[in-house]
Amino acid sequence: KSLRKNLLLIFTIFFLSTAGLISINENLKNHFSGFKTRSYEIVNYLHSRIFLNEIKGIKDIPNPYAKEFEIGILTWSENKIVGTGIKSFYMSCAQTDKPFFKNYKGSICNTHPHNYYLHIANELGIIGLFIIILIFLVIVFNGLKYLFSKRHSYEKKLFLPFFVIFLVEIFPLKTTGSFFTTANSTFIFIILSFAVGLIELKNKKNDEK
Secondary structure (H helix, E strand, O other), X not given: OHHHHHHHHHHHHHHHHHHHHHHHOHHHHHHHHHHHHHHHHHHHHHHHHHHHOOOOOHHHOOOHHHHHHHHHHHHHOOOXXXXXXXXXXXXXXXXXXXXXXXXXXXXXXOOOOOOHHHHHHHHHHHHHHHHHHXXXXXXXXXXXXXXXXXXXXXXXXXXXXXXXXXXXXXOOOOOOOOOOOOHHHHHHHHHHHHHHHHHHHHHHHHHHO
């Protein structure tokens, strides 16, 4: 109960401070406005891609990250089951022969599609993606089970911020760095080790009792 009150107070102060800074700082206001605009563009892209199937070419997508998503989807469709191997996205993208890439082939390819799940699917295929999603789900399930357990402990309070950061990092509809090679991957694996370690510490203490 005390933790919930403290979290509510922290979030209230954070959002009020952020809103105040955005209202008085022109630079922050422009960044926030750009964030909202790009978020709407990605939502519109997903709606068109999933429900309307209106994406015909690269010029149909105004958002640069949504373009990366589309490129990632089309490149993955060439090797769906086992992928093309780690750190191979650029080469497989440049060799993809789809109408979407017409007159832009090669020049629009990046080293990764700016989304963890598309990146994993491209380089490890559906099989690798399934294994990693399964690992994530097990950690989320055990983490929620730990947080909602009746036992109160210092480790639980320490675990909460790592778990929240982990959930934010694995959120599927976001732009990311490479899952295997950038600082993003270093960060997510460090967070992962702390989260799993604290859960295992709790299990070990329970076994000893």
